[in-house]
Amino acid sequence: NIxxxxxxxxxxxxxxxxxxxxxxxxxxxxxxxxxxGVEVKIEECQCMPDGRFHIxxxxxxxxxxxxxxxxxxxxxxxxxxxxxxxxxxxxxxxGRRTDDVKNLFALAQQIEGKLETFLxxxxxxxxxxxxxxxxxxxxxxxxxxxxxxxxxxxxxERANALRMEWxxxxxxxxxxxxxxxxxxxxxxxxxxxxTGARLMxxxxxxxxxx
Numbered sequence: 001n002i003x004x005x006x007x008x009x010x011x012x013x014x015x016x017x018x019x020x021x022x023x024x025x026x027x028x029x030x031x032x033x034x035x036x037g038v039e040v041k042i043e044e045c046q047c048m049p050d051g052r053f054h055i056x057x058x059x060x061x062x063x064x065x066x067x068x069x070x071x072x073x074x075x076x077x078x079x080x081x082x083x084x085x086x087x088x089x090x091x092x093x094x095g096r097r098t099d100d101v102k103n104l105f106a107l108a109q110q111i112e113g114k115l116e117t118f119l120x121x122x123x124x125x126x127x128x129x130x131x132x133x134x135x136x137x138x139x140x141x142x143x144x145x146x147x148x149x150x151x152x153x154x155x156x157e158r159a160n161a162l163r164m165e166w167x168x169x170x171x172x173x174x175x176x177x178x179x180x181x182x183x184x185x186x187x188x189x190x191x192x193x194x195t196g197a198r199l200m201x202x203x204x205x206x207x208x209x210x
Contacts, residue, residue: 002053006073013052015045022063022077025187033075036082036190038062043139058142059176062190084168084195101160107199108167109147114208115174141176145169164195171198183207 002011014021024037032173063079070076077180114176148162164167175198179186183205202208 002055007179008051008053009072010074011042011045011055014042014091019045020060023057023059024065024077024081033065033068034187034191036062036064036187037077038190039077039081056139058139060142084198085193086164098108098156098160101163104167104196105163106201107196107203109168111174111202111208112170114203117175118207119177137177137180140180141173145173167199168195171195171202174202178202178205178207181207 002008002100010021013107019042021038021042022037023040025034026032027034039060039062040057041060042055043058044054046054048054059080062083063077064082065077065079067078068075119134122137123131128203145166148166150159150162154162175184175189178184179189184201192201
């Protein structure tokens with residue numbers, strides 16, 4: 001529900017352009033903005049008769065704030081998009097690196113399976129309320145990342161890159177679900193740039209192991 005004039009202006013500008021804008025949290029201690037935010041895309045937008053907007057957004061790429069200024073009451077940021085840091089140095093033996101990446105990929109698949117089990121438990125409950133909760137959770141996370149198709153002809157470097165990219169994407173996808181129900185801290189998830197550490201954090205979550 002967007003009602004403040006400055007944010008109504010922001011939404012009008014976003015809808016006239018790419019339908020995207022940045023969202024970023026505030027530090028609970030200082031009140032300053034956090035260093036990492038997320039670009040969101042407006043999926044649904046309803047303009048109400050009184051000028052308010054009802055919007056539905058889906059998170060996309062993360063960004064790091066390099067600088068900021070104020071325009072028309074809201075903040076503009078100079079930013080760069082980021083992904084997780086490389087897990088394994090290029091100097092590592094190729095065979096060992098491939099084995100480690102495959103282990104990380106397997107952990108990501110395990111986490112994905114636990115999420116599906118968790119969502120399945122919600123879906124087993126009858127009633128409009130449980131159905132609404134499940135639909136809201138799925139909308140909040142956006143489209144699920146698809147497992148990459150890796151053929152025997154792909155060299156190890158390409159295959160490892162595909163596995164790592166999917167492991168990062170699925171870790172963020174699962175984390176979005178858990179952040180929505182306040183199981184993990186969204187700021188911790190966004191600022192973490194280690195795919196393996198994020199997957200292990202998710203794996204330790206109580207709701208993923210019931």
